[in-house]
Amino acid sequence: MLKIYNTLARDKQDFIPIEPNKVRMYVCGMTVYDYCHAGHARVMVVFDMVYRWLKASGYDVTFVRNITDIDDKIIKRAAENIESIHVLTQRFIDAMHADERALGVLPPDHEPRATQYVPQMLEMIALLEKNGIAYRAADGDVNYAVRKFDGYGKLSGKSLEDLRAGERVDVGDGKNDPLDFVLWKHAKDSEPAEVKWDSPWGAGRPGWHIECSAMSSELLGKHFDIHGGGADLQFPHHENEIAQSEGAHNCQFVNYWMHNGFVRVDNEKMSKSLGNFFTIREVLQKFDAEVFRFFILRAHYRSPLNYSDMHIDDAKTALTRLYTALKGAPLEAVQVDWQEAHAQRFKAAMDDDFNTPEALAVLFDIASVVNKTPDAKLAQQLRALGGVLGLLQRDAQEFLQGGAQAEGMSEADILAQIAARNAAKQAKNYAEADRIRKELLAAGIVLEDSAAGTNWRRA
Numbered sequence: 001m002l003k004i005y006n007t008l009a010r011d012k013q014d015f016i017p018i019e020p021n022k023v024r025m026y027v028c029g030m031t032v033y034d035y036c037h038a039g040h041a042r043v044m045v046v047f048d049m050v051y052r053w054l055k056a057s058g059y060d061v062t063f064v065r066n067i068t069d070i071d072d073k074i075i076k077r078a079a080e081n082i083e084s085i086h087v088l089t090q091r092f093i094d095a096m097h098a099d100e101r102a103l104g105v106l107p108p109d110h111e112p113r114a115t116q117y118v119p120q121m122l123e124m125i126a127l128l129e130k131n132g133i134a135y136r137a138a139d140g141d142v143n144y145a146v147r148k149f150d151g152y153g154k155l156s157g158k159s160l161e162d163l164r165a166g167e168r169v170d171v172g173d174g175k176n177d178p179l180d181f182v183l184w185k186h187a188k189d190s191e192p193a194e195v196k197w198d199s200p201w202g203a204g205r206p207g208w209h210i211e212c213s214a215m216s217s218e219l220l221g222k223h224f225d226i227h228g229g230g231a232d233l234q235f236p237h238h239e240n241e242i243a244q245s246e247g248a249h250n251c252q253f254v255n256y257w258m259h260n261g262f263v264r265v266d267n268e269k270m271s272k273s274l275g276n277f278f279t280i281r282e283v284l285q286k287f288d289a290e291v292f293r294f295f296i297l298r299a300h301y302r303s304p305l306n307y308s309d310m311h312i313d314d315a316k317t318a319l320t321r322l323y324t325a326l327k328g329a330p331l332e333a334v335q336v337d338w339q340e341a342h343a344q345r346f347k348a349a350m351d352d353d354f355n356t357p358e359a360l361a362v363l364f365d366i367a368s369v370v371n372k373t374p375d376a377k378l379a380q381q382l383r384a385l386g387g388v389l390g391l392l393q394r395d396a397q398e399f400l401q402g403g404a405q406a407e408g409m410s411e412a413d414i415l416a417q418i419a420a421r422n423a424a425k426q427a428k429n430y431a432e433a434d435r436i437r438k439e440l441l442a443a444g445i446v447l448e449d450s451a452a453g454t455n456w457r458r459a
């Protein structure tokens with residue numbers, strides 16, 4: 001039986017769906033004003049793994065992951081770029097989809113955009129007002145009164161007093177309590193028309209939290225099975241979602257809350273100010289996308305994930321070991337033989353709160369057997385089990401050659417290429433110089449020009 005660590009219960013619990021054999025799952029998606037970073041990659045891959053495992057377990061899954069396409073940061077960025085919000089968000093939605101495809105992330109069943117669900121949000125705010133939980137503040141915003149909702153703090157496990165003392169909460173204009181949060185932001189003159197909607201409380205736009213409550217109840221119902229997201233969303237975003245949905249509907253919102261851990265870079269918090277901030281695109285310039293996916297799944301989803309080039313190189317070596325066992329194994333799709341001993345161990349690991357490091361350890365056990373004594377049937381089982389995690393679906397030879405190219409470039413080859421590039425630059429053939437630089441980068445070699453000449457390093 002599947003067990004899931006439920007943040008709400010602070011315990012690993014048996015998973016019992018509301019409707020037999022059906023799972024309804026919602027995950028908070030991206031705010032689309034920039035390229036997705038390594039932290040987003042983890043949310044994407046972790047919940048893709050959960051989605052795949054639920055389906056492999058025979059559930060009929062409805063998976064919703066939203067897109068936040070209206071927000072302060074989006075408005076600010078569009079103004080800076082002097083472009084429309086729609087053009088900006090569509091560009092980054094397209095980029096996000098490209099990143100997802102590269103990482104082998106399946107599209108969710110529904111991908112609602114906040115701007116398409118404003119009527120449902122207004123309906124919900126009206127319900128909250130009717131229930132005496134929402135109030136219109138002096139500045140024209142409509143706020144949520146956290147004191148009016150008894151369960152506030154149950155997800156983060158804190159009382160209102162703890163939260164007031166422990167969290168940095170902006171004291172906004174007209175809020176009755178610093179923890180109150182905005183449901184509807186009144187329109188400002190400086191904002192473009194495309195971010196203004198009419199409402200019974202005047203023109204404005206929705207606050208961030210209300211979109212997830214409105215979209216999840218529209219697409220999954222008032223009460224559903226699993227809600228996921230990054231650990232950073234636990235408070236206040238998910239706490240506020242519970243307050244809104246349960247405050248409006250007077251019934252339990254979600255049965256199981258799942259949160260994935262943070263991504264750290266060289267053991268430090270990833271942040272723009274520390275300069276250790278990587279977009280998925282930057283990562284994929286240096287590393288194979290499947291290696292990056294494998295690297296993410298090698299850690300348990302609740303543990304912190306420490307990003308470093310060394311750890312990803314390590315992941316590459318490990319994945320190479322698995323692909324080596326697949327040399328000569330045909331590519332056709334094969335079903336997992338769930339009666340076989342390795343598959344049973346794999347299943348036990350996955351059913352134990354999606355323990356992917358354990359599940360991958362089983363794959364290495366299969367690979368060592370196959371690498372010692374070729375066994376076509378077992379190799380197929382390895383490929384099929386890898387497929388359950390969205391891995392090992394490429395031609396082994398192709399993967400191994402790709403890996404060898406990047407690793408196998410000798411120092412002499414690299415120096416010869418650098419000399420050719422310098423010659424091209426001297427001849428003012430910058431296109432050729434750039435082509436050589438890019439070719440080296442694709443092989444994992446980064447060039448750094450300085451006054452003293454060109455240095456290189458392995459990416």
Ligand SMILES: [Zn+2]
Nearest residue numbers: 028029212237
């Ligand atoms: Zn959300």
